[in-house]
Amino acid sequence: MSTVTKQPRKAEKAEEKAPATVFEPSILAFACNWCSYAGADLAGVSRLQYPPNVKLIRVMCSGRVSPIFVLEAFKKGADGVIITGCHIGDCHYQDGNVKAETMFKKLAEVLRVLGVEPERLRLEWISASEGQRFATIMTEFTEKVRKLGPLLSPEQIKAQETGPAESSDLKELVRETGVYQCIECGKCTGGCLMARFNPQVSPRLAMKNFFVSYFSHKQPLKLLSMDEVWYCLTCETCHYHCPAGVDFAKFIVWLRSEAIKLGKTGTPTHGGVMHAMMEFQALGLKQNRLDWVDSSAQVDEKSDTMYYVGCLPYFEPIFTETGAHPLAMARNTLKILNALGIKPSVYEGEVCCGHDLYWTGNIEGFKKLAALNLENIQKTGVKRIIFSCPECFYTYKILYPQFFKTVEVETVHMMQLLDEKIKKGELKLGRLEGKFTFQDPCRLGRLLAIYDEPRRVLKSVKGLDLQCMEEIRKESICCGSTHWVSCSSYTKQLQKYRLGQAVDTGASTLLTACPKCQIHLSCAAKDLKTKMKIQDYTEIIVQAMEQA
Amino acid sequence: MAACSDHPNIECLTYSAVREVSGNAGDFTVTVAKRPRYINESLCTGCGECTEKCPGKVPDEFNLGLAKRKSIFFHFAQAVPRIPVIDPTACLMLTKGKCGVCQKKCGAGAIDFKQTEQLVKARVGTIVVATGFDIYDASLATEYGFGRIKNVLSSLQYERLISASGPSGGHLNKPSDGKPAHKIAYVLCVGSRDITSNNYCSALCCMYAAKDAMLAREHDAGSESFVFYTDTRCSGKGFWQYFEKARSEYGVNFIRGRVSRITEDHSGNPVMWYEDTKQRRAKTLTADMVILANAIVPAFGTDKLAAMLGIELDKFGFIATNSFSPTDTNRDGIFVAGCVGGPRDIAEAVAHASAAAARAAETVTREAAVPAIGNRG
Numbered sequence: 024m025s026t027v028t029k030q031p032r033k034a035e036k037a038e039e040k041a042p043a044t045v046f047e048p049s050i051l052a053f054a055c056n057w058c059s060y061a062g063a064d065l066a067g068v069s070r071l072q073y074p075p076n077v078k079l080i081r082v083m084c085s086g087r088v089s090p091i092f093v094l095e096a097f098k099k100g101a102d103g104v105i106i107t108g109c110h111i112g113d114c115h116y117q118d119g120n121v122k123a124e125t126m127f128k129k130l131a132e133v134l135r136v137l138g139v140e141p142e143r144l145r146l147e148w149i150s151a152s153e154g155q156r157f158a159t160i161m162t163e164f165t166e167k168v169r170k171l172g173p174l175l176s177p178e179q180i181k182a183q184e185t186g187p188a189e190s191s192d193l194k195e196l197v198r199e200t201g202v203y204q205c206i207e208c209g210k211c212t213g214g215c216l217m218a219r220f221n222p223q224v225s226p227r228l229a230m231k232n233f234f235v236s237y238f239s240h241k242q243p244l245k246l247l248s249m250d251e252v253w254y255c256l257t258c259e260t261c262h263y264h265c266p267a268g269v270d271f272a273k274f275i276v277w278l279r280s281e282a283i284k285l286g287k288t289g290t291p292t293h294g295g296v297m298h299a300m301m302e303f304q305a306l307g308l309k310q311n312r313l314d315w316v317d318s319s320a321q322v323d324e325k326s327d328t329m330y331y332v333g334c335l336p337y338f339e340p341i342f343t344e345t346g347a348h349p350l351a352m353a354r355n356t357l358k359i360l361n362a363l364g365i366k367p368s369v370y371e372g373e374v375c376c377g378h379d380l381y382w383t384g385n386i387e388g389f390k391k392l393a394a395l396n397l398e399n400i401q402k403t404g405v406k407r408i409i410f411s412c413p414e415c416f417y418t419y420k421i422l423y424p425q426f427f428k429t430v431e432v433e434t435v436h437m438m439q440l441l442d443e444k445i446k447k448g449e450l451k452l453g454r455l456e457g458k459f460t461f462q463d464p465c466r467l468g469r470l471l472a473i474y475d476e477p478r479r480v481l482k483s484v485k486g487l488d489l490q491c492m493e494e495i496r497k498e499s500i501c502c503g504s505t506h507w508v509s510c511s512s513y514t515k516q517l518q519k520y521r522l523g524q525a526v527d528t529g530a531s532t533l534l535t536a537c538p539k540c541q542i543h544l545s546c547a548a549k550d551l552k553t554k555m556k557i558q559d560y561t562e563i564i565v566q567a568m569e570q571a
Numbered sequence: 572m573a574a575c576s577d578h579p580n581i582e583c584l585t586y587s588a589v590r591e592v593s594g595n596a597g598d599f600t601v602t603v604a605k606r607p608r609y610i611n612e613s614l615c616t617g618c619g620e621c622t623e624k625c626p627g628k629v630p631d632e633f634n635l636g637l638a639k640r641k642s643i644f645f646h647f648a649q650a651v652p653r654i655p656v657i658d659p660t661a662c663l664m665l666t667k668g669k670c671g672v673c674q675k676k677c678g679a680g681a682i683d684f685k686q687t688e689q690l691v692k693a694r695v696g697t698i699v700v701a702t703g704f705d706i707y708d709a710s711l712a713t714e715y716g717f718g719r720i721k722n723v724l725s726s727l728q729y730e731r732l733i734s735a736s737g738p739s740g741g742h743l744n745k746p747s748d749g750k751p752a753h754k755i756a757y758v759l760c761v762g763s764r765d766i767t768s769n770n771y772c773s774a775l776c777c778m779y780a781a782k783d784a785m786l787a788r789e790h791d792a793g794s795e796s797f798v799f800y801t802d803t804r805c806s807g808k809g810f811w812q813y814f815e816k817a818r819s820e821y822g823v824n825f826i827r828g829r830v831s832r833i834t835e836d837h838s839g840n841p842v843m844w845y846e847d848t849k850q851r852r853a854k855t856l857t858a859d860m861v862i863l864a865n866a867i868v869p870a871f872g873t874d875k876l877a878a879m880l881g882i883e884l885d886k887f888g889f890i891a892t893n894s895f896s897p898t899d900t901n902r903d904g905i906f907v908a909g910c911v912g913g914p915r916d917i918a919e920a921v922a923h924a925s926a927a928a929a930r931a932a933e934t935v936t937r938e939a940a941v942p943a944i945g946n947r948g
Contacts, residue, residue: 208848210828210829211831213831213832218846228851493834498713
């Protein structure tokens with residue numbers, strides 16, 4: 024009997040699958056507890072029909088919807104995401120929906136750059152009495168997404184799955200980082216910029232604890248679950264201080280990669296959206312990352328010199344309210360390159376260099392992005408890549424060759440290029456009055472020992488008075504975060520301390536050379552209401568070029 | 572030193588440099604360049620009248636820049652022989668061709684601006700290299716701000732400050748404003764036990780830091796002393812007791828932790844950033860004056876000298892010796908004494924020099940020579 028009933032069921036299923044021409048989108052809806060969810064309830068009790076494609080998640084407020092929720096939903100296979108909340112003015116928590124709206128605007132822009140059609144994300148206000156409205160919007164949205172088709176192919180979704188985590192070789196780690204040579208002098212902790220403000224931080228103790236737990240219990244589990252693993256800024260101050268040559272930052276990366284295998288991720292800043300965004304780029308969607316290149320800029324797609332822009336187009340919408348303009352760095356760099364007679368290519372297929380994923384211990388994610396970038400380099404056949412971001416430069420120059428042995432491309436940072444060209448007299452700079460001070464980025468400074476070039480470049484501008492802060496060059500102080508992890512009251516204190524040093528020089532403007540320094544210090548300057556202006560050095564160079 | 576120069580069998584060639592060495596054990600010919608003092612040594616009485624009237628003023632090397640000296644000067648108070656020297660880079664007569672005040676003042680008429688370098692050839696049976704050491708240039712360790720922060724001094728500068736014959740008459744005054752320093756910190760292992768500079772222990776610093784700290788407490792009972800150490804390396808008879816005495820009787824604060832960096836606060840006082848590894852806390856300490864215990868490094872020119880003598884250096888640049896024959900170089904008839912062979916304290920250096928002298932005597936009195944154990948050419 025049972026076999027008889029099963030047969031037609033199978034047949035039915037086969038029939039359902041046969042006309043697969045109709046695409047059934049997967050829609051995720053976030054509904055606020057107080058209005059929209061009640062609205063959905065009303066639609067239900069009123070027997071109003073809306074497509075079953077919509078999966079509803081109740082949240083306490085639309086303001087609770089973090090951008091990472093949306094990005095994760097798209098990554099995991101959602102074709103459309105709709106956020107619903109109370110009408111403006113009706114929020115149960117006064118202004119949660121206003122926050123949701125601000126977030127939505129930024130996120131929509133980021134998604135557009137990432138290559139997700141704007142129609143796939145929607146924000147709607149639906150009150151508890153608007154059951155009909157709920158049903159109509161859901162139907163309408165589903166149809167729209169149906170027309171757009173799937174966002175990711177099943178292969179793309181499957182490719183994100185990672186295999187079982189391999190256990191790392193501890194002997195290899197000990198040899199590479201030299202942690203075993205530690206003489207416990209405490210020079211790392213004394214110099215650690217985080218330890219200045221956070222008494223829990225101690226690189227020396229982290230290493231000691233690791234060995235104690237590893238060799239007595241054969242499992243560094245206790246340490247891996249501690250916050251200590253995530254406090255590190257990876258600014259490498261300790262590595263430079265260490266008399267035994269221990270590469271603590273590398274050790275921390277290893278610890279983090281192990282912690283990730285155990286499912287621990289620390290506390291990423293901005294709700295983890297940065298890392299999700301970088302992982303999103305590895306999916307292979309066609310991005311819209313070159314909108315900023317205006318008609319006045321000269322680019323040549325066939326040039327053998329490439330300008331690697333990095334994540335600046337993503338940072339721009341997210342950080343405009345801090346007063347930072349990361350994209351201005353890209354525009355100015357192109358202007359300077361053009362003035363030098365270089366017409367570089369800018370590549371649409373470029374993805375994030377993977378710097379932040381590497382330093383947060385997500386080695387797999389880093390490798391995926393790196394492989395994509397290296398493939399692109401081979402495809403375009405460029406001979407030289409010019410970088411404006413020190414982090415991208417460091418990643419290409421140092422990290423890529425560590426993982427992939429065949430990187431045959433010349434890497435140049437703008438500071439090196441400018442220094443060389445100014446020496447040869449190929450760039451004419453005019454006069455620019457003002458008192459400035461310069462923030463050494465850790466990737467350009469401590470990690471690559473490029474200290475003199477920025478100073479020579481800035482001093483070549485006539486009238487520019489370059490003042491020195493108390494701790495510069497090797498002793499320079501980090502802007503507070505290098506890879507979007509653990510922004511806390513301690514990092515704010517660090518930024519306040521640094522800005523205080525900048526104010527002490529009597530300078531009116533603090534010049535930065537890294538988009539993160541600019542973003543973080545601008546954010547701190549805004550919070551602290553200091554008059555110190557934070558500016559990217561390329562702006563000064565462009566201004567001086569215009570004066571010539 | 573004076574006894575040495577007065578000895579009938581010892582000829583002292585001061586203010587000189589070795590130019591060439593040839594020959595073998597038992598018969599070396601050494602060419603020594605006697606640099607011009609611009610003073611006739613046989614006429615000079617060492618009265619010092621010339622040094623008082625000289626108008627030139629340049630930083631004094633012996634006081635490590637803490638005081639000024641004249642262009643014609645004695646290197647230091649007990650210099651042997653007591654004959655002054657004219658600094659050819661500072662003297663107005665030698666640089667610009669005018670002045671000559673010393674010549675006018677010299678009653679003996681010993682000033683001779685036309686003196687030139689003289690080459691002296693000496694035939695010797697054996698050579699003992701005892702050219703000493705230099706201290707590590709602490710300005711290379713940029714994190715300590717030496718040369719940038721006025722109140723950060725080197726250990727030798729401190730020795731001159733605390734010396735009664737020094738530039739401040741033995742008073743510990745801050746170089747920034749001349750006011751007495753009450754809170755003094757001593758930072759050990761500056762440039763030693765560090766793979767970025769010198770990867771060996773300088774051996775003396777723990778002990779002399781304890782001595783320095785005690786001296787400061789003796790000089791001013793109201794002062795405070797802080798010694799930052801990596802490990803207390805007090806190996807030797809009575810050394811640990813001495814160290815303990817500093818702690819218990821003199822109240823010197825010993826803090827285990829290497830100082831990470833030194834910054835300057837608004838009033839010009841150095842601020843030390845360190846971890847107190849016993850309390851497991853990152854801390855800061857503001858002191859009036861910081862003394863850096865610079866590493867002992869091979870003396871400038873040791874490499875050139877070694878090339879001239881045909882002897883080997885070790886990987887740190889000191890002259891290479893064998894553990895079983897600590898005074899012997901790889902060449903027969905050439906011996907080492909003191910810090911040119913590696914960091915040594917005074918007692919050890921004296922014993923080492925005595926051993927070298929005995930080994931040298933063996934070479935010249937061939938009959939007594941016994942083959943040494945270890946490396947010999």
